[in-house]
Amino acid sequence: MTDEQPVPPAEEQVPVCPRHPDRESYVRCQRCGRPACPDCQRPAAVGIQCVDCVREGAKSVRQARTVFGGSVTDGRPLVTMTLIGACVVVFVLQQVVPGLTSRLLFVPVLGDVQPWRFVTSVFAHGGLLHIALNMYALWIMGQYLEPMLGRARFAALYALAGFGGSVGLLLLASPPAGGVCTPGSAWCTGALGASGAVFGLFGAFIVLQRRLNRSAAGMYVIIGINAVIGFVYPGIAWQAHLGGIVVGAAAGAVLAYLGRGRAEGPLGERRHLGWMHWAGLAGIAVLLLLVTAVRYLAA
Known part of the structure; x- marks a missing residue:
């Protein structure tokens, strides 16, 4: 025992x-x-x-939200810096990897069999001045829009605008008669650069500023100057600029005007209807895909 x-x-x-x-x-x-x-x-x-x-x-603590329903960040535009870093890395690789540029740019005649070009073209650039101007514009717009929208919404806006730029070129570039590519044909030559995505940020900026009752007069001037340059100087894909700004403005309208109401949460708190943003942005993406499919079927 x-x-x-x-x-x-x-x-x-x-x-x-x-x-x-x-x-x-x-x-x-x-x-x-x-x-x-x-x-x-x-x-x-x-x-x-x-x-x-x-x-x-x-x-039980309600998460802080931006004026347009995004998660409040520490103010650093991390998505913007990541996008700029990715473009710089791709640009460096373009200089050292033979033939890389031709495999990245968006060529409408190849888009149906090589769909990655719709996206990769946004990160490739044609020269030092080209990437410098685009990255400067991206930095200026990103510093303003990313904290306002939240990182996830800003990333979605940029992605849609970049894709929209490629779709704009696809829709507005005419297939050559008889299917034979001719010199200078946008359908066969293709385009590259973040300009379409940046123009999308311009378009979203205008819509969001109007929603906040703030002036966007300076942006109209910038867009007007770039529009003139796109038609005066050869080799600039104005179709991608137009596609980007239209899609960016549409995405900006979704973020500005949908989900503005509030709904009661389980604890009686008021919640932003953020799911409406994602439904609207997804709808734009689906529409772009459908338009792309129809265009290729009709070509």
């Missing part, structure tokens, strides 16, 4: 941290009353709370 050891009364038991039973703790959580070791203690407005109570409390 073994001797049974008496169990100390509850008031004499040494309190231990529930998450770290090997650690004694005489500090208790102000919310649940359980012991919390130094690693599990979090300062609160009054006293100390354990990490479990802090995590549980965070679930």
Whole structure:
């Protein structure tokens, strides 16, 4: 037989941290009353709370939203910087990898069999001045729009506008008669650059500024100058600029005017109807795909 050891009364038991039973703790959580070791203690407005109570409390805190329903960030345009970095990397690779540019640019005659060109063309550029101007415009617009929309919505806007630029070129470039490519034909020559996506940001900017009752007069001047340049100087795909700005304005309208209402949450809180944004943006993407399919079937 073994001797049974008496169990100390509850008031004499040494309190231990529930998450770290090997650690004694005489500090208790102000919310649940359980012991919390130094690693599990979090300062609160009054006293100390354990990490479990802090995590549980965070679930009931309403997440801060931007004026257009996006998640509030720390202000750094990370998506913008990532896009610029990707364009710079691709531009460097274009200089060192023979034939890479011809495999990245968007050529309407090849789009149905090489659909990746709709996207890759947005990251490739034709020269140092070309990428410098586009990246400068992207940086200026991204610093303003990304914190306003939130990173996810801004990324979706840029992607749709870039794709829309390629679709604009596809729709407005005429197939050569008899299917034989001729020199200078936009249908066979193709285009590259982030200009279509940047013009999409211009279009969204105008719509969002109007929704906020702010002036966008300066942007009209910039768009007008670029429109004239696109028609005066050869080799500029004005069709991609037009496609980008139309799609960007449409996406901007979705973000500006849909989801503005509020709905009651399970705890009685007011929630932004953000799902309407994503439904609207998805609808634009589906429409672009349908238009692309119809264009190729009719070509």
